[in-house]
Every structure is written in structure tokens, then in C-alpha cells.
Amino acid sequence: MVNFNGTIIDKTSISIEHNRAFLYGDGVFETIKSLDGQILFLEDHYFRLMASMRILRMEIPMDFTMEFLESEIQKTIDAQITKVASYRIRVTCFRNNGGKDLPTDRGIQFLITVAPLENILYELNNQPYEVEIFKDFHQPKHLISTLKTTNRLINITASVFAEENQYQNVLLINEDKNIVEAINGNIYLIVDNQIVTPPVADGCINGIMRKKLKAFCERIDEVQWVERSISPFELQKADELWISNAIAGIIPITKFRKKEYTNALAEQLINRLNAAVRLG
Template sequence: MINFNGNLVGQSNENIEQNRGFLYADAVFETLKVLEGKILFLEDHYFRLMASMRIIRMEIPIDFTLDYMETEILKTTKALNLINARVRLTVFRNGEGKYLPEKRSVGFVIVAEAAETIYTNTKETYEMELFKDFHVSKHLLSTLKTTSCLVNITASIFAEENNYDNCFLINDDKNIIEAINGNIFMVQNNTIFTPPLSDGCKNGIIRKKIIEIISKSNDYKFEERSISPFELQKADEIFITNIAVGIQSVTKYRKKSYTKVVANNLLVKLNAQIKFNS
């Protein structure tokens, strides 16, 4: 293969099998957190990965068990001398460069990097804007963690070019579904809202855990419903959830500034749950 500078950078395609994850985004992934040598919410990640693989008709190896996945991830972090780590497990379909895969079997790759020990919510400023150039479709595939992330990538570039920390993504109905890198929760009075999966947002693990925490609390009401962009400036708080940071409060959207009282309260409960299950 030849790159744009005319230099040889690899073998010809007669001698290699190109990765379908690279060619067609024919891959799903899980971002996981390892804390003190233990994978957080391992079963939730495993079952979400299995569900994703079934939905896109990947062949699941009989030995791809929960124990096997745990062993391979911890083998990687130990090899890198990481006690606390952010891990990405990407599963791709084998086969050659055609839309119809000749093989249904899969391969996987695991990468890891150092991570913070506990979740914090310490950023003093975190400003967001609405990303309107492209929409996320309202269907089941949008809820999966696949390597097809062009909307997120383009929105990230838009945010950087305009000095925002993040962007709200919208679906075909122009409703807010998530941030570039996580799920969205909105607080108004004592009610906490989050978009439903049917609107096209990712089926996040921390999203699930925060919903469980809110549902067990007597302090808040909880609703899963569509959120219009016009509601953003009426909210008392807005926060993002993902496995990498836990909870990230939004401090500003246009002329509206937000508090982070509820987010910090939920973060304490999330960290307590993690510590209890460690």
C-alpha cells in the first residue's frame, strides 16, 4: 500500500486480510474501567456486548464467556502494570472487504491506559452547545457502541473550533438525545429526566446505574422522556454520564448557568456503590 506521500507503508492487499472494523465500521466496543485491579460493572458490560453482537449478527465464540473476557482484560492491564485503567475492548467481524462478510467469526483487540481512581466532578467550567449539522437516527443501531462515530467526531471538531467543552446531539425529531461522549440527564425542581433509548441515545452502563440510584431515592422523581432543545435553558442542572468520568456537570449553555448539587449527590452514591461492590 502507498500513502499520500508516495511511501510504502504496508503490504499489498493480496497478502493481507483487511480489518472490517476499519473498512466498514463492522465492529462493536466496550469502554470499561478497572479500579484497583477489578473491572467495574463487569456483568453489565459483558451482557451489553453480547446483546450488541447478536443484534448485528456476529458469531459469538463458545469460549467468549464472562470469565474469559475478564481474564483477557486483566491480563492486558497487568502486562501494562496498570492497577487503575480505562480499557477499550473492540470486537470486529473477520472476513474480506465486501459488504457481505464471507466469515461470521470475530476477533478482538484490547487497549488500556492509566485512569483516575475514583469518580470526581471537579471541573469548574464546562460549557456546551447544540450540534445541528448532523442528526442521530432513531433506531436500535444508534443505541449500540459501534465504531461508526462520524457524528460524534464531527461534533467534537465543531466543539473545539468554537471553544466548547462538549455538544448536545439531536435526533431526526430535533430532540436532545445525548452528549458527544455520554448520556444526558436534566434536573428541574426535584425531577430528573433522561431521553429514552427509543430516541436513539446510547444504552450506557453508568446511565443504567444512575437510573437505579434515582429510582431507589425518595428525594427525586424520575422520568424517561424526549427532551426538546428549548427545555435546556429551563433546567436547574444538566449532567453527562459515562464509564470514563462517571458524572460530569454542565455549567453553561448559551446564557444559562447551572448548579451541580444533584449531580454531586448522585456521584457520592455512585462511588459508594462502587466501593461496596469492590
Template sequence: MINFNGNIVAHNDNLLTQNRAFLYGDGVFETLKISNGKILFLEDHYFRLMASMRVVRMEIPMNFTMEYFEEEVLKLVKEKGISNSARARITVFRNDGGLYLPKTNEISYLIHATELEAASYVLNEGNYEVDLYKDFYVTKQLLSSIKTTNKMINVTGSIFAKENDLDNCVLLNDSKNVVEVLQGNIFMVAGKKLITPPVSEGCLNGVMRKQILALAKKIEEVEVLEEIISPFDLQKADELFLTNVITGIQPITKYRKKEFTSNLAYLLVQKLNESISEN
């Protein structure tokens, strides 16, 4: 028997009372975009998930190949009839047993998916305002670069953004440097330079971040750099945008009193869609 919302009810595993991802944040995940029956950037997602599992000492099953990963995700979206355009999340968690110290490193996984409106990436040209979130800071460590089920900074930051009529917030690390935004990586355009914080600063090793860096390096007039960004640098920028695999690129139009253009963001979205159609 357990107490659930004030009611004594029969023990039920569906309430997640034995799920270590629920109890301890002992899980890692990947969020995927499916377009026209295909997982975009499949290899990058798969290898990041495998790396994340190794970092937290999870045992990777022998059958958990990239082909298996792909098959299981696509099987679900096909069953739901949303293969044309969907968002899917796979969460991997350590199996039940133990307290902080687990009794096993074997894993289970859960996949869920929802339909998206567009199969390709579309640039949102509406107003998009951000500011700093300074209640909590991201630590400069390896765990910050992977997607774990402990996202309390992102949750509390999102509440802060809503309370202050912001569309997003910029996260800082323990050195008070810019790391990322609540839902993705951040890029800054200053003159002919495209700058994003290095992973060593504590930012997520984003799949879309990797794509944008590669695409931008093919543009002759753009110098691509991974460098430390201070909050003061943001106010001197010509352009700011965030990236994640679902949205693609989201231009930031306002940070405090500074407003920004979105010229490079527009060009990169075009090149991103071209690269997807070619593969």
C-alpha cells in the same frame, strides 16, 4: 503492493487493509474502567457487548464467556502494571473477507488499555460549556443504542466543539429532540425531577446511565423519568450533567446563556463511589 501515503510499499496487514472495522465500520466495542484490579459494572458491559454482537449478526465464540472476557482484560492491565486504575477498550470485528457482504460472521477482538489518574470517581467542578450540534442527526433506531465503530457524528461534533471553544455538544435525533452528548448520556434536573431521554429516542444504552438511574431512584425527594427532552427544555433546567463510565458524572455549567448548579450531580457521585466500594 499498496500505496500508503504516496509510497508503494509491501502489503502489510498491520496497515489494516483487510480489517473490516477499518474498511466498513464493521465492529462493536466497549470502553471499561478498571479500579483496584476490578472491572466496574462487568456484567452490564459483557451483556451489552453480547447484545451488540447479536444485533449486527456476529458469531459469538463458545469460549467468549463473561469469565473469559474479564480474564483477558485484566491480563493486559496487569501486564502493563496499571491494574489500580485504567481505561480499557475491547473492539470486536468481523473477520476478513467480502465487501459489504461478509464472507464470514466469525470475529476477532483487540484490547488496549491506558492508565487513569484516579481509581474512584471525582466530580469536575470547573466550567463546562455545551451547545447544540446540528450538522448531523442521530437516527431513532436500534443501531444508535449500541457502540459501533462508526462514530462519525461524534468525531465531526468534537471538531465543531473545539472550533467553537465548547467542552461538549448536545446531539439531536431526526425529530430534533435531545438524545445525548458527544461522550455520553445527558440528564436534566427540573425541580424535583431527574429526566433523561429514553433509549427509543436513539440514545446510547449507557452502562453509567443505568447506574445513575438506579441510584437516583433511591433518593426519596427525586422523581426519575425517561422522557423526551427538547432543546428548549434545556434552557429551563436547574441542572444538567452528562454520564459515561470513565468520567462518571460531569456537570454542565453553561448552555448558551443559561448557567446551572450541580447539587444533584455532587450527591450522585458520592453515592456512586459508595456503591462501588460496597461491591
């Protein structure tokens, strides 16, 4: 079951031959997790979605409020045949049909899809997780790179490279050859009690989990949150290396080339994250 503009249907009737999200990547999306009926970090996801649509000059309906979005997500969850405690939710907003290159109608439509998740709370992956640097294409250092648009060609091509070379993930770089992010989340380098992550100006997604981890870290006296560019050479010096996103929480990287990493701080933060989620 999916929610297309507020109507629950088995399959969408979206006409792809005129659909701008399909034809031009003219859309933005949010990936959200729910737990025991609670939509996690909804306010953060909503305001990022609104900001993304405004940046791309989409016309947002006045009734597209956070309360409206919450009710539509909940309606979609309630319609699912498979009932579980946790779901992965994707909200995609795209411009109305019309126009070949330039839209004649800047209004939006929305699509909500829901899929069950096996892991209820955030859990650390204890399996080997090896990464490499993806050098074929660079992530541009501009504002659109920080948005979750429906154009993810660099990420998709990088994921094919990772699969072909038996890596669990790869790290994207910008035109300055600095590390930007992973295929599916923000990147963090932990060294000398510093948690270092690239600034948004380097071209990384302005992640919701990134925002939450920053808030947690600022309450831990033993660590320091640092936003600055990361050179690939620094990866060999790190104690820990993580990826974060709204669904998995924190994904510890175990190996980059000959360097192997621990995950002690990641484990501490995942416990804080789950406690925060449980307390609402």
C-alpha cells in the same frame, strides 16, 4: 501492550487493508474502568457487548464467556509497564476479514487496549463546562444508534465543531430535533426534582452508567427518574444538566448559552456511586 485475540503484543499486526472494522465500521466496543484490580460493572458491559454483537449478527464463539473476557482483560492489565490503581479499558470486537460489502465469515476477533487513568474514584469536574447544540447532522432514531459501534462519524464531527468553537462538549439531536445525548455520554436534565433523560427509542446509547444512575435515583425519595424526549427549549429551564459515561461517572454542565447550572444533586450521586464502587 495490547491483547489481540488473547496474545499480548507490543503492537498489533492487524492487516488494515482487509480489516472490516477499519474499512466498514463493522465492529462494536465497550469502554470499561478498572479500580484496584476490580473491573467495574463487568457483567453489565459483557451483556451489552453480547447483545450488540447479536443485533449485528456476528457469530460469537461459545468460549467467549464473561469469565474468559475478564481473564483476558486482567491479563492485559498485568502486562502493562506502567502500574497504576485505575485503568481505562477498551474491548473491541469486529468481524473476521473477508468480503467487500458483505462478510463471507461472520466470526469475530477481539482487541483489548488498556491506558492508565489519573482519577482513581469518580470526581466531579469543577471547571467551566459549556455546551451547545450540534445541528449539522442528526442522530437517527433506530436500534443501531443505541449500540457502541466503531462508526462514530457524527460524534467525531461534533467534537471537531466543539473544539473549533471552544465548547467543552456539544449535544446531539435526532430528526425530531429533540436532544439525544452528548458526544461522549448520556444527557440528563434536572428540573423540579425530576431527573429527565431521553428514552433509548430517541436514538441514545443504552449507557451502563445511565443504568446505574437510574438504580440510585429510584432509591432516593426526593427525586423522580423520568425517561422522555427533551426539547432544546427545556435546557433553559433546568436546574442542573449532566453527562454520564463509564469512565468519568457524572460530568456536570455549567453553561448552555446564557443559562448557568448548579451541581448539588450531581455531587450527591457521585458520592453514592463511589460508595457503591468501593463496596463492590
